[in-house]
Amino acid sequence: MTGYRVQVDASKCIGCAQCHAACPNKVFAIVNKKSVPVNQDACVGCRACVVKCPANAITIMPRDVYAAYARFYSS
Helix, strand or coil: CCCEEEEECCCCCCCCCHHHHHCCCCCEEEECCEEEECCHHHCCCCCHHHHHCCCCCEEEEEHHHHHHHHHHHHC
C-alpha cells in the first residue's frame, strides 16, 4: 500500500481554507464550512496543509501506518 492518509479533525477545523490554498494537488474541499480531504489518492505527503493550518486540525500519515493503527485499535 502506498500513498498517504489525510485526516481533518472537524472539531478543530475553523474552515479558513488555508489547507485548500496550500495543497499543490487539491486534496481538500470546503464542505459545510469545514475542510474535507476529498482526493486522498492525490496526497504526496508534502505537509504544506499541515504547516498552513492555524488550528492544527490536519494529520497526515503513510497509508500502511494508518492501516496498522486501524487494525490495532479495532481489536
